[in-house]
Amino acid sequence: MKLAMKLHDQAKTLGLLLFLVILNSLSFGATMHGGEPSAKSDLWVSFLIAYVFWFHIAAGGLAFLMIQYLTGGAWGVMGRRVFEATSSTLPVFAILLVAMVTFGVPNLYEWARPEAAHDVILQKKSAYLNVPAFTIRGVIYFVVWIALSFLLVKLGASTSGAESEGPHSRKKCAVLSGPGMVLYGLTMTFASIDWVMSLEPHWYSSLYGALFVAGQLLSALAFTIVVLAVLSRKQDIAKFLGKRHFHDYGKLLLAFVMLWAYLSFSQYLIIWSGNLAEEVPYYLKRLQGGWEKLAITLIIAHFALPFLILLSRDLKRQPFLLLLVAVFILFMRFCEVLFLVRPAVTTSLSLSALLSDLFAVAIMGVCWIFIFLFIFQKRSPLPFEDPTFAEAVAHGRH
Amino acid sequence: MASPSASAHIAQESDPIIAPGHSLGSVTEKISSVVLTKEFRPGWLAGFALCAGLVMVLAISIGWLLIRGVGIWGVNIPVGWGFAIINFVWWIGIGHAGTLISAILLLLNQEWRTSINRFAEAMTIFAVMCAGMFPLLHVGRPWFAYWMLPHPNTYALWQQFRSPLQWDVFAVSTYATVSMLFWYVGLIPDLATLRDRAKNVFAKYIFAFLSLGWRGSSRHWFRYETAYLLLAGLSTPLVVSVHTVVSFDFAVGIIPGWHATIFPPYFVAGAIYSGFAMVLTLAIPIRKFFKMEDLITSRHLDNMAKVMLATGLIVGYGYFMEAFMAWYSGNDYERYLLFKNRMQGPYSPFYWALIFCNVIAIQALWSKKVRRSPVALFILSIIVNIGMWLERFVIVVTSLHADFLPSSWGMYYPTIWDVALYLGTIGFFLMMMFLFVRFVPMISIFEVRMLLEQKKEKEAAS
Numbered sequence: 076m077k078l079a080m081k082l083h084d085q086a087k088t089l090g091l092l093l094f095l096v097i098l099n100s101l102s103f104g105a106t107m108h109g110g111e112p113s114a115k116s117d118l119w120v121s122f123l124i125a126y127v128f129w130f131h132i133a134a135g136g137l138a139f140l141m142i143q144y145l146t147g148g149a150w151g152v153m154g155r156r157v158f159e160a161t162s163s164t165l166p167v168f169a170i171l172l173v174a175m176v177t178f179g180v181p182n183l184y185e186w187a188r189p190e191a192a193h194d195v196i197l198q199k200k201s202a203y204l205n206v207p208a209f210t211i212r213g214v215i216y217f218v219v220w221i222a223l224s225f226l227l228v229k230l231g232a233s234t235s236g237a238e239s240e241g242p243h244s245r246k247k248c249a250v251l252s253g254p255g256m257v258l259y260g261l262t263m264t265f266a267s268i269d270w271v272m273s274l275e276p277h278w279y280s281s282l283y284g285a286l287f288v289a290g291q292l293l294s295a296l297a298f299t300i301v302v303l304a305v306l307s308r309k310q311d312i313a314k315f316l317g318k319r320h321f322h323d324y325g326k327l328l329l330a331f332v333m334l335w336a337y338l339s340f341s342q343y344l345i346i347w348s349g350n351l352a353e354e355v356p357y358y359l360k361r362l363q364g365g366w367e368k369l370a371i372t373l374i375i376a377h378f379a380l381p382f383l384i385l386l387s388r389d390l391k392r393q394p395f396l397l398l399l400v401a402v403f404i405l406f407m408r409f410c411e412v413l414f415l416v417r418p419a420v421t422t423s424l425s426l427s428a429l430l431s432d433l434f435a436v437a438i439m440g441v442c443w444i445f446i447f448l449f450i451f452q453k454r455s456p457l458p459f460e461d462p463t464f465a466e467a468v469a470h471g472r473h
Numbered sequence: 474m475a476s477p478s479a480s481a482h483i484a485q486e487s488d489p490i491i492a493p494g495h496s497l498g499s500v501t502e503k504i505s506s507v508v509l510t511k512e513f514r515p516g517w518l519a520g521f522a523l524c525a526g527l528v529m530v531l532a533i534s535i536g537w538l539l540i541r542g543v544g545i546w547g548v549n550i551p552v553g554w555g556f557a558i559i560n561f562v563w564w565i566g567i568g569h570a571g572t573l574i575s576a577i578l579l580l581l582n583q584e585w586r587t588s589i590n591r592f593a594e595a596m597t598i599f600a601v602m603c604a605g606m607f608p609l610l611h612v613g614r615p616w617f618a619y620w621m622l623p624h625p626n627t628y629a630l631w632q633q634f635r636s637p638l639q640w641d642v643f644a645v646s647t648y649a650t651v652s653m654l655f656w657y658v659g660l661i662p663d664l665a666t667l668r669d670r671a672k673n674v675f676a677k678y679i680f681a682f683l684s685l686g687w688r689g690s691s692r693h694w695f696r697y698e699t700a701y702l703l704l705a706g707l708s709t710p711l712v713v714s715v716h717t718v719v720s721f722d723f724a725v726g727i728i729p730g731w732h733a734t735i736f737p738p739y740f741v742a743g744a745i746y747s748g749f750a751m752v753l754t755l756a757i758p759i760r761k762f763f764k765m766e767d768l769i770t771s772r773h774l775d776n777m778a779k780v781m782l783a784t785g786l787i788v789g790y791g792y793f794m795e796a797f798m799a800w801y802s803g804n805d806y807e808r809y810l811l812f813k814n815r816m817q818g819p820y821s822p823f824y825w826a827l828i829f830c831n832v833i834a835i836q837a838l839w840s841k842k843v844r845r846s847p848v849a850l851f852i853l854s855i856i857v858n859i860g861m862w863l864e865r866f867v868i869v870v871t872s873l874h875a876d877f878l879p880s881s882w883g884m885y886y887p888t889i890w891d892v893a894l895y896l897g898t899i900g901f902f903l904m905m906m907f908l909f910v911r912f913v914p915m916i917s918i919f920e921v922r923m924l925l926e927q928k929k930e931k932e933a934a935s
Contacts, residue, residue, distance in 0.1 A: 199803035257786060281798040282734035341717065341737040348725040349732050
């Protein structure tokens with residue numbers, strides 16, 4: 076009986092998930108069929124922006140899930156359920172990628188269009204930049220990520236078992252997380268090249284993958300802070316989440332804001348000083364046609380402002396204030412994704428494109444948050460059964 | 474940030490940072506007795522003599538260089554940056570572990586840093602000294618080196634502020650100053666302990682002078698803790714900035730193989746990697762020789778090996794991205810440099826040796842057994858030291874010796890004076906380490922005592 080109930084529950088979940096995802100892809104698909112070719116590719120760009128923005132949170136959650144097993148800090152125990160839930164939403168992105176591969180690739184990527192055959196440089200890299208290879212790599216990435224998140228969530232659940240079994244399973248998770256991080260780093264680098272960097276197929280930067288990952292971790296971290304800060308408003312959870320946990324998360328947020336700025340600046344400085352015809356157009360495009368406003372906004376609001384604000388110790392120890400900063404950073408993450416993707420296709424900043432991007436992020440966001448909450452609410456919001464939980468709670472009390 | 478982890482605490486019980494059986498007195502006695510003795514052990518004397526001999530080699534090679542000029546080195550057109558830059562980058566990279574251990578691990582609440590921070594910092598300072606020698610000598614007339622510093626002058630001298638070489642001057646000198654301050658501030662309470670324990674009047678005077686009137690009042694401790702934490706915060710960005718600027722030396726150039734955006738993070742990771750390797754190279758014999766195994770435990774070795782593995786993997790990622798992007802760029806020069814020149818050209822054995830040392834050999838560190846075996850770790854740390862030197866050799870030489878125009882290609886061969894100067898700096902570095910372990914407490918006495926006390930409190934609480 077119980078089993079039947081469970082199966083029924085699972086089937087319901089699965090059905091709902093599928094429904095949402097199909098709805099999501101259909102709503103994009105429907106708008107994208109018909110209309111001008113340029114308008115069509117415009118919409119696909121909006122789709123890509125929304126996709127990358129939300130994907131960052133999900134995949135970054137997977138990375139943090141592994142990082143917390145490897146480093147074993149108290150902050151990680153507190154955020155574990157959030158990381159598990161966000162990384163469990165990765166199959167959604169796999170399905171969305173199918174939609175993109177089926178309908179969107181030539182609309183988005185110059186290298187997939189017939190005119191690429193006449194481009195000497197693109198011919199040299201056609202062994203990498205072609206639709207079948209793009210598809211196969213996409214399959215590999217998602218197989219790796221989904222397998223990792225599935226295994227870690229499953230093994231992590233068994234840390235909730237008997238006391239004696241607990242530390243053992245945590246150890247197993249840590250053993251898996253080491254190689255898992257290596258795989259994550261490699262696959263995410265190539266995913267960043269495939270999905271975003273190849274929008275401008277002549278351009279290249281060997282730092283790109285690292286920058287993508289740093290941004291991703293920042294997104295996931297900000298999102299986790301939002302969830303934990305909201306949770307801490309509930310009486311029964313608040314007693315476990317101490318000020319020091321938020322302090323630790325605030326410090327991590329500051330560190331990743333700085334890492335992102337460091338990598339962005341390094342890339343810019345090297346390309347600016349080299350001033351080579353094959354590299355510098357990337358930034359030239361982004362420093363004219365209104366995009367320069369976005370660039371300056373990023374320097375000020377994605378780096379300087381959060382950096383200065385997060386230096387304050389008192390602020391980091393107040394969940395509500397930290398939540399505000401995290402929400403602001405999430406908005407800046409959208410701006411950065413916009414900055415990476417949009418200028419590749421649209422030469423000047425236009426309100427209609429911006430609105431369409433925001434709209435796409437909102438639609439996908441509503442669906443994704445719904446799915447996330449659905450998964451997140453199925454289990455306790457904090458891993459009470461984790462063998463290290465009591466100590467992690469004690470850590471937060473200082 | 475990554476605060477003392479819950480799981481680490483569990484591990485700690487069975488796998489302590491300090492071996493059981495120590496009291497506050499025994500720790501003080503054990504560490505300070507190395508310094509406060511009249512005896513010079515024969516092993517120490519022999520090692521010191523050998524290193525002092527190498528310092529003579531250093532003196533001779535600098536002397537001859539000043540008499541004859543940089544023409545005695547192998548550098549020429551097209552390879553204008555030979556051993557001097559290679560060794561500069563190698564040494565400065567080694568000098569990164571100290572500050573990382575002292576500053577970043579302090580901010581991360583990693584208490585295991587306590588037993589190794591003191592000599593890692595000392596090592597940093599000596600490594601930066603060695604590093605500094607190379608660019609100074611490479612300018613040809615070191616007595617004009619102050620021209621690199623902006624100063625009011627009447628001979629229309631204006632530094633090139635757009636050049637990363639100029640930034641190097643600021644980055645390295647700041648780094649040297651802050652590391653020195655950090656080391657010295659951290660030493661003060663221990664110097665006071667030595668002052669109180671010294672029997673020899675002469676030694677007492679020196680330690681009294683150096684300990685700046687430290688009496689250990691709570692006000693002193695309060696000021697000390699504040700200053701130390703501030704210095705840690707200040708030196709954290711320096712860990713990243715110095716090697717980033719060093720990587721810019723190459724990356725802002727447009728030579729194939731140098732102009733890669735991955736350079737800054739991968740150089741920083743490489744610096745930490747080589748720094749930890751050098752810490753291990755030194756720590757393993759020192760703990761054996763001075764019987765410090767109960768203060769530098771296998772847990773320390775394990776943790777350092779993990780840091781080495783993580784940074785080594787980032788370095789491997791860097792090599793891989795360089796190669797992939799060279800191909801992906803579709804640029805003939807980039808592709809030629811990586812696949813024809815580096816991998817198959819005249820210097821290819823160096824490239825493959827570097828891949829073996831820095832990427833393949835360290836995969837052994839995945840095994841806990843290797844991470845806890847001093848012998849295996851010692852061997853691996855030497856391999857990494859060699860690998861990191863080879864890395865700089867490959868980067869500097871392969872890119873310069875064959876760039877865009879085949880008619881201007883040429884080979885680079887170091888001369889005996891290049892090698893002598895390099896060996897000389899190694900001798901200088903080791904000699905300073907010998908002096909350090911003999912005359913300064915090599916492990917922070919008061920921090921180990923604090924750790925012991927905290928452990929006791931924790932045990933009492935539970």
